[in-house]
Every structure is written in structure tokens, then in C-alpha cells.
Amino acid sequence: MSLESENNDYEQFVKLFSKHEPALRRFVRSLVYSWDDVDDVMQNTGLVLWRKFSDFDPDTSFMNWASVVARFEVLSWKRDRARDRHVFDDDLISMLAEETDAECEKLILHRRALDGCLEKLPEDLRRVVVAAYEPGVKLNEVAERIGSSATGFYKSLRRTRESLMACIEEEVASQEGRAR
Amino acid sequence: MNDPEFSTLLDKYLNQMLSEEEFVVFQEVLKSSAERRRQLICHSQLDAGLMEVGGTLEVKESSPVESHAGKNVSSSVVSWLAVAAAVAVSTLTFFALALREDTEPMAHGFAVLTRTVNPVWKSEVFEVGSIVPKGSLQLESGSLQVEFFGGATLVMEGPGNLEIRSASEAFCHSGKLRASVPPAARGFVIDTPSGKVVDLGTEFGLEVGDGGVPEIHVFEGEVEIHESGGEVQTFYGGEAGKGAARFPADVGSFLSTADLNEEVMESVESKFSMWRRFSRELSRDERLIAYFPMENPDLSRRRLFNEAPTGSEMDGAIVGANRVEGRWAGVGKGAVEFTPTGSRVRLAIPGEYGSLTFACWVRIDSLDRQYNGLYLADNYQPGECHWQLQKDGRILFSFLHSPKVNFKSLSPVVWDISKSGQWLHLAVTLDLEKQKVTHYANGEIIFEHPIGSKYQIAKTRFGSGELGNWGFPNAPDNEWFAIRNLNGRIDEFAIFSEALDPAEILEMYTIGNPQ
Numbered sequence: 001m002s003l004e005s006e007n008n009d010y011e012q013f014v015k016l017f018s019k020h021e022p023a024l025r026r027f028v029r030s031l032v033y034s035w036d037d038v039d040d041v042m043q044n045t046g047l048v049l050w051r052k053f054s055d056f057d058p059d060t061s062f063m064n065w066a067s068v069v070a071r072f073e074v075l076s077w078k079r080d081r082a083r084d085r086h087v088f089d090d091d092l093i094s095m096l097a098e099e100t101d102a103e104c105e106k107l108i109l110h111r112r113a114l115d116g117c118l119e120k121l122p123e124d125l126r127r128v129v130v131a132a133y134e135p136g137v138k139l140n141e142v143a144e145r146i147g148s149s150a151t152g153f154y155k156s157l158r159r160t161r162e163s164l165m166a167c168i169e170e171e172v173a174s175q176e177g178r179a180r
Numbered sequence: 181m182n183d184p185e186f187s188t189l190l191d192k193y194l195n196q197m198l199s200e201e202e203f204v205v206f207q208e209v210l211k212s213s214a215e216r217r218r219q220l221i222c223h224s225q226l227d228a229g230l231m232e233v234g235g236t237l238e239v240k241e242s243s244p245v246e247s248h249a250g251k252n253v254s255s256s257v258v259s260w261l262a263v264a265a266a267v268a269v270s271t272l273t274f275f276a277l278a279l280r281e282d283t284e285p286m287a288h289g290f291a292v293l294t295r296t297v298n299p300v301w302k303s304e305v306f307e308v309g310s311i312v313p314k315g316s317l318q319l320e321s322g323s324l325q326v327e328f329f330g331g332a333t334l335v336m337e338g339p340g341n342l343e344i345r346s347a348s349e350a351f352c353h354s355g356k357l358r359a360s361v362p363p364a365a366r367g368f369v370i371d372t373p374s375g376k377v378v379d380l381g382t383e384f385g386l387e388v389g390d391g392g393v394p395e396i397h398v399f400e401g402e403v404e405i406h407e408s409g410g411e412v413q414t415f416y417g418g419e420a421g422k423g424a425a426r427f428p429a430d431v432g433s434f435l436s437t438a439d440l441n442e443e444v445m446e447s448v449e450s451k452f453s454m455w456r457r458f459s460r461e462l463s464r465d466e467r468l469i470a471y472f473p474m475e476n477p478d479l480s481r482r483r484l485f486n487e488a489p490t491g492s493e494m495d496g497a498i499v500g501a502n503r504v505e506g507r508w509a510g511v512g513k514g515a516v517e518f519t520p521t522g523s524r525v526r527l528a529i530p531g532e533y534g535s536l537t538f539a540c541w542v543r544i545d546s547l548d549r550q551y552n553g554l555y556l557a558d559n560y561q562p563g564e565c566h567w568q569l570q571k572d573g574r575i576l577f578s579f580l581h582s583p584k585v586n587f588k589s590l591s592p593v594v595w596d597i598s599k600s601g602q603w604l605h606l607a608v609t610l611d612l613e614k615q616k617v618t619h620y621a622n623g624e625i626i627f628e629h630p631i632g633s634k635y636q637i638a639k640t641r642f643g644s645g646e647l648g649n650w651g652f653p654n655a656p657d658n659e660w661f662a663i664r665n666l667n668g669r670i671d672e673f674a675i676f677s678e679a680l681d682p683a684e685i686l687e688m689y690t691i692g693n694p695q
Contacts, residue, residue: 026228030221033203034196035231085200092211099214100221107225114229118237126237133234139195158191165226166572173574173592173627 013053016062017046026107027067030100031074031093033086045073063104071097109172117167125160132157181209183550186216193220194227289313290347295325296695297443300338308695309602317342319355325440331365332379334358335435345371352394356387358434361401375407382417385434395422397429445510451694452511458691459672463487469529469536469642469675470494474506474514484516484525488674496525501648506671507541507603507694515671518553518648519545523665526651527555529642529675536640537676538567539607539620539688544595544668547571553664554606555675557645564641567608568664569595575619577608579637587635591619591627603671605689611679612638618679623689625682647673 021042028041048069056065071093078087088096100107118126131142131153143150189206192198198206210217289311296308303318312326319338327333330348340355351371359379361368366381373392377384382401388394396405397420405413415421420429435443459473468488475487481503484496498516501523506513516525538555550571557564565579575591595604607620615636619627644651650664672692 022228022232025231026225029228029231030224033193033198038228086196086198086203088207088210092207095211096217096221099217100225103218103221107221110222110225111229114226115233118233129230129234130237133230135231140197154191154195157195158187161191161194161223161226162187164230165222168226169222170593173590176627 009053010050012058013050017049017066020063020066023063023104023108023111024066024070026111027097027100028070028074031071031088031096033088037077041070041073041077044077045070048073064101067097067101067104106172109175110168113168113171113175114164116171117164120167121160121163125156125163128153128156128160132160181205186219190219190223194223289329290344291326291328293317293324294327294333295440295444296322297324297440297447298322299324302339302341307599307602309600311598312344314344314346317344323435323440323443325437328365328368330368331362332368333360333437335360335437335440337435352386352388354388354390356385356434358385358436359383360437375405378404378406380404384415385429385431393423396420397431397434399429399431448508448511448694452508452513455508455692458687459487462674462688464489465676467676467678469533469677470496470527470673471675472496472673474516474671474673476512476514494527494529496527496647499524499526501525504669506669507543507692513671515541515543515669516648517669518666519668521663521665522649524553524649524651525647526644527642527646528644531641532563533640533642533677534638535612535677535679536565536610537607537678537680537685538565538674539605539676539680539685540673541603541605541671541692542666542668543601543603543671544569544666545600546597546667547573547595548667549664551576551650551664552666553646553649554666554670555645555647555673556650556664557641557643558651559643561641561643563637563639564643564645565610569666575606575608575621577610577617577619579610579640581635581637585635587617587631587637589617589619589627589629591621594621594626603694605692607680607685607688609679609685610640612636612640613679618682620682620685620689622693623686642675 024045025038025042028038028045032038032041045066049066052069056062074093074097075090078093081087118129121129132139143153186209189198189202189209192202193206210220291312293306293308293310293312299322300320301318302320303316306312306317317324317326317336318341319336321338323335323337325333325335326344328347332348334342334350335358336342337356340357341353342355342357343351343353345351348365348367349369349371353373357370359368359370360383361379361381363381366379368379370377370379370386372386372388372394374394377386377394377396380402382403383399384403385397385399386394394405396403396415398415398417400417402417403415405415407413413421418429420427456475459475462468463471463473466489469490470486471488472484473487474484482498484498486492486494486496488494499522500520502517502519504515504517506515518524540554542554544552547569552569552571554567554569556566556568560566560580562580562582565577567575567577570576570590573593573595575594576588578586578588580586594606605620605622609618611618615631617629617631618625619629648666648670
């Protein structure tokens with residue numbers, strides 16, 4: 001492979017990878033317990049994807065290919081952490097990966113609906129979202145900072161998730177209803 | 181594991197707060213249930229989605245729920261027709277409820293719309309029985325009766341524009357009103373463009389015409405008019421006036437609650453007799469498998485007559501349920517109420533069928549159970565159907581393809597607590613030719629669901645089953661039964677051996693609509 005074609009490949013890879021990275025992170029999030037785990041797996045996945053990029057057929061879906069790689073990365077990452085009990089076993093990981101793939105079109109609709117649902121979220125629950133999902137912040141630290149009302153914070157967080165999920169499902173169901 | 185337990189685990193999982201033991205349990209539950217896995221996947225994706233945007237979300241200084249809800253209401257000034265409004269209302273109610281979850285469910289509003297006669301709405305459309313929030317009730321023509329939580333009752337004749345301001349205050353922009361204010365509601369205020377009318381416990385009529393100057397007729401008791409200039413004038417029973425003019429009150433020129441009741445009865449009778457003609461014709465339809473018009477309340481009989489050509493073999497047996505008045509009050513129309521827990525109507529339908537339609541009128545008082553039955557086959561064998569309402573207000577239609585392969589079709593939300601006590605027409609068609617399920621609410625298609633190849637069936641069956649509850653497990657020696665009774669009424673239930681087309685469903689709704 002000449003240097004020039006490698007540069008072209010690299011550009012191509014970065015373009016595709018950055019385009020699909022959020023969806024890939026969401027995919028990995030369905031398979032592992034914590035955001036630290038997601039970061040570990042994503043880092044390895046990125047490396048492997050680049051290493052194997054010459055195998056990728058540009059006429060096929062990058063996301064499909066990447067999610068297969070990510071799934072194997074989850075499995076191999078897991079083997080290194082066999083002593084940690086907060087890890088799903090291989091069967092469950094495979095089931096979840098397959099089912100996430102099967103639902104991928106619907107999950108894209110979910111993601112789109114989320115923006116609208118956040119708009120509709122009452123202001124106090126929006127604050128909960130901002131506090132809980134501030135980049136680089138850990139949930140237990142947020143709760144600690146809040147102190148005595150930590151329980152209330154977790155409750156509100158749960159309510160926020162449930163409200164958003166209900167809104168998303170309703171939105172997607174009504175879109176599907178309209179589309180047909 | 182029940183839903184709340186699973187939700188708690190899922191939530192702890194997302195917060196990374198599961199103990200090792202809990203994690204083991206969580207994993208086992210997930211492995212045994214595709215639905216639980218689906219929930220985990222959706223929530224993980226949501227979690228990741230929030231991670232993408234959450235930190236950048238804008239937060240305003242402070243914005244009470246009230247204004248959030250208010251915005252939704254006024255933006256849906258369009259017609260009420262089924263879904264659009266149903267979805268909008270349920271979303272806002274949901275958020276309002278979500279906020280209060282720690283205490284108890286709340287609804288918002290200041291009055292109840294109790295009667296209408298031929299209303300042509302200029303504002304948002306309200307059904308009889310709706311709770312009316314702050315905002316405008318505007319009629320092009322027809323008339324309505326609204327009862328304020330404070331105790332006053334108003335009858336408005338269209339055209340008119342009445343703005344509800346609180347449980348004891350309204351603003352009449354234009355139109356003709358008659359107010360009935362019992363002692364408990366004394367102090368009820370109607371604002372007009374040129375001053376306030378304060379009721380001191382009485383009956384009076386009020387008309388606001390083009391000039392905005394109110395004409396007031398006091399039939400009984402005492403009324404004060406506080407003019408914008410600060411002057412207060414008092415009118416007593418029998419007196420009427422407009423500006424400086426004085427004349428005797430004309431009680432006949434204002435529609436009273438009794439007049440309205442008479443008009444309602446006339447309109448009910450004519451609608452009822454129209455429906456009855458339609459229903460008698462329908463009962464000759466050869467596509468009917470079973471048809472219970474419940475025309476006659478016959479309170480003592482424990483049998484529900486099948487009026488379809490299939491005859492008395494398909495009669496239903498009423499168990500525990502109450503026979504009550506149907507969707508037209510006062511004309512002798514019957515319905516069945518499934519509120520007592522053991523209530524049900526037993527059906528036995530032999531044979532095999534192809535496509536199907538289920539249709540009924542239902543009045544839901546509340547959705548107390550996880551699943552609230554409309555029709556459920558007892559044993560749920562391959563080819564048998566379940567039609568029920570979920571606690572969250574969606575309709576679930578399902579059939580079993582083969583053991584363990586269960587087709588489920590979930591509609592958008594059709595009901596929330598703000599629709600408690602209102603009559604709703606529901607239908608679902610299972611079309612085996614086109615292999616799709618179509619859900620209807622109030623005559624409109626709300627959801628079409630193609631059946632995936634894995635789930636396609638060629639035959640449907642009923643066997644034994646029931647309306648309004650679930651008889652499973654039906655082994656005579658098993659005293660336990662699932663509780664899926666519907667807290668509400670079913671009035672008119674039809675099952676067809678064909679997928680009706682949308683025009684036919686719309687006709688059933690239009691002619692059968694009690695409003």
C-alpha cells in the first residue's frame with residue numbers, strides 16, 4: 001500500500017468513523033455496565049477498525065461492519081476482566097448485540113425523537129439531565145455533591161428517564177402510524 | 181419478577197449501583213425475556229443519547245409546569261378528532277403526572293363540560309365529561325352547559341366566547357349565558373368587556389353583544405355589576421338592564437339547564453333511534469360472528485343476547501358484571517359494567533375463521549390493571565386473540581402464532597385519566613390477506629401494523645373466552661385467576677369474520693356516537 005493511498009484511506013476512515021461513532025457508542029452502551037467500560041471498549045474498537053479497514057467493503061454498511069467488530073471487542077475485553085462480576089456473560093452479550101442490530105432502524109428513530117422530547121421536558125427535569133450528564137462527571141459524585149437530597153436526585157433521574165422513554169415511544173409509534 | 185422490580189433494577193443498572201448479587205439476578209431476568217432485553221437496549225440507547233446532548237441542554241431560569249401544559253393546549257386548537265389531540269393531551273398529562281408521582285395523580289382544570297346540543301366549535305373541541313382547563317370555550321352555534329368546580333353552572337348559547345379563568349370566574353367576551361349560582365357558589369364572577377358581574381347567589385341571564393355592554397336579566401336573588409368606571413349597580417329578581425336602561429327581566433329568552441336537558445333528550449332520542457335502525461340492519465350482516473347491541477338493558481337477565489345471524493348459541497353469560505345504562509342515558513339503552521373484580525361475560529365461539537374485526541364502545545373509568553380486558557381467549561392457543569388496554573392507555577392486540585411465538589401490536593396512547601367516563605369507540609382489524617393489524621379509535625385509523633413473516637397465520641379461532649376480563653387459567657379446579665377486569669363499561673360489541681374497511685368502521689362510529 002503506497003503512502004498516498006494510506007493517507008486517502010485514513011481520511012476515509014476518519015470520516016466514516018466520526019460519522020458513526022455516536023451510534024457505535026450507543027450500541028456498546030447496550031452491552032456493558034459502565035461508561036468507563038464503554039470508553040475502554042470504544043478505544044480498542046477504534047484501533048481494530050482502523051487496523052482492519054482494508055477489509056471493509058465500501059459498498060456495504062460501515063455501521064454493520066463496525067458493530068460486528070465492536071461486539072467481538074466487548075467479548076475480548078470481557079475475558080480480561082473475568083473477575084469483575086458486573087459483566088454480562090457471552091450469551092447475553094450476543095443476544096443483546098443481535099437484538100440491537102435488528103432494531104437499529106427503530107433505535108435511530110428513538111434517537112431523533114429524543115431531541116423533541118427533551119424540548120418538551122419540564123424545566124426541573126431538564127436540570128436533572130444537565131446535572132447527571134455533564135461531560136466527564138460521575139453520577140455518584142453528582143449525588144455526593146447534592147448531599148442529603150441524593151435520594152431525591154436519583155428519583156428525579158429515574159422519573160426523567162421514564163418520562164423521556166414514554167415520550168420517545170409515543171413519538172415513534174405515532175410516526176410509524178403516520179408513515180403507513 | 182414484576183415490572184416495578186425490574187424497573188428498579190434497570191434504573192440501578194444505569195446508575196451503576198447494582199450489587200454483585202443484584203447483577204446476577206438482573207442478568208438472569210434479561211436472559212429469559214426478550215421484552216426485558218428490549219427495555220434494557222432502549223434505556224441504554226437513551227442513556228447514551230443523553231450523554232451526547234445532556235450536558236449542552238439549555239435550562240431556563242424557571243418555568244412552572246402550568247405554562248408548559250398551557251402551551252400545548254392552546255396550540256392544539258384544531259379539532260379533537262381522535263389521535264392528534266389524544267396524543268397531545270396524553271403527553272402533557274403524562275408530564276404533569278410524572279412531576280407529581282411522589283404524591284398522587286393530579287389533573288388540571290376548573291370545570292366540567294356536562295352537556296352539549298349540536299355544538300359547532302370555534303375553539304378547541306371538548307367532549308361531554310371533559311375537564312375544562314383555563315382557556316376559551318367558543319361556540320359558532322349550538323349550546324353547552326359547563327359546571328364550575330366552585331359550584332356555579334352556566335348554560336351558553338352559540339355564537340359565544342367564554343373564557344374560563346378559575347373555578348369561580350369566567351370572562352364573557354360575547355354571547356348569551358344563563359348562570360345558576362347556588363348559595364355554596366356565592367361570589368361567582370363573570371367579567372365582561374365593560375365590567376364585572378358579581379353574583380350574590382341567584383339565577384340570572386347575561387348577553388354581551390357587539391358593543392361589549394352587558395344586558396343583564398336577574399330572575400332570582402341579587403346581582404351586582406361593577407362597571408369599569410368604578411360604579412356598582414345592584415339588580416334584584418325580576419329586574420333587567422343594559423347601560424342606563426331598565427326593563428323587566430325576560431326569563432323565557434335565556435336557555436335554562438332544564439331547557440337544555442330537554443334539548444339533549446330530544447337529540448339523544450333521535451340519535452338513539454337512528455342507531456337502532458342501523459343496528460338492526462347490521463345484525464343481518466352475514467359476516468358477523470357475534471353481535472351484542474345491548475339494546476335492551478333487561479337488568480335482571482344474566483344473558484347477553486347475540487343478535488347476529490349466528491343466533492343464541494353465541495349468547496354471552498354475564499358473570500359478576502353489572503347491567504347498567506348504556507351510552508345514551510334515559511332511553512333504555514343497556515351496557516355491561518366490569519368494575520367488580522370477578523366481572524366477565526363468557527363467550528364460546530366454535531370453529532375456525534380467517535380475518536377478523538373487533539369493535540366496541542367502551543367507557544373507561546380508570547385503567548387499574550397492567551392489562552385491562554376487552555376480549556381475551558381463555559387459553560390463548562395458536563390462532564387465538566387478545567384485545568386489551570394497557571395501563572399506559574395503549575391498546576394491545578395480540579395473537580399466538582405457535583407456542584412461544586406471540587404477535588403483539590401496540591397502538592399509540594388512546595386514553596388517559598382526562599378521558600375518564602367518556603365513551604370511546606375502539607376497533608381492530610386482523611387482515612390475513614394483507615397480513616396487517618389496524619387499530620382504530622373513534623372511527624379513525626390510529627395505527628397500522630404489518631405482520632412480519634415470522635408471525636403470519638392462516639386461521640383464527642376463539643374457543644372459550646370472555647369480554648371485560650381474562651378467564652385464564654380456566655381449569656375448573658384452579659381457584660386463582662388473573663385480574664384483568666376493565667374498570668368501566670362496554671356497550672355494543674361486535675366480532676366479524678372479515679377485516680372491515682375504514683369506511684365501515686367510521687360509519688359504526690359516526691352513527692353510534694352518543695354525542
